[in-house]
Amino acid sequence: MWSNQFWMGGMWVFPLLFLLVVAFMVFGRCGYRPGWFQNRNYSSGEQAESAIDILKKRYANGEISKEEFDNIKKDLR
Numbered sequence: 001m002w003s004n005q006f007w008m009g010g011m012w013v014f015p016l017l018f019l020l021v022v023a024f025m026v027f028g029r030c031g032y033r034p035g036w037f038q039n040r041n042y043s044s045g046e047q048a049e050s051a052i053d054i055l056k057k058r059y060a061n062g063e064i065s066k067e068e069f070d071n072i073k074k075d076l077r
Contacts, residue, residue: 051076 055076059069 052073055064055069055072058064059066064072
């Protein structure tokens with residue numbers, strides 16, 4: 001008799017546990033992320049920065065010399 005009451009009263013626990021496990025797998029720290037959940041810079045409508053744009057910024061900031069800029073630009077093309 002006690003076991004019947006336990007199972008009837010606790011039947012809501014199993015679907016809840018299943019939903020929690022699924023939610024943890026999708027949004028938790030299991031390492032699995034669905035394709036639509038990727039953390040991208042252009043997910044809000046922005047375009048990803050191209051390699052040439054990054055190169056131009058580095059040259060403008062003085063991080064690389066003109067020779068390095070030309071060599072890298074040639075390699076990228």
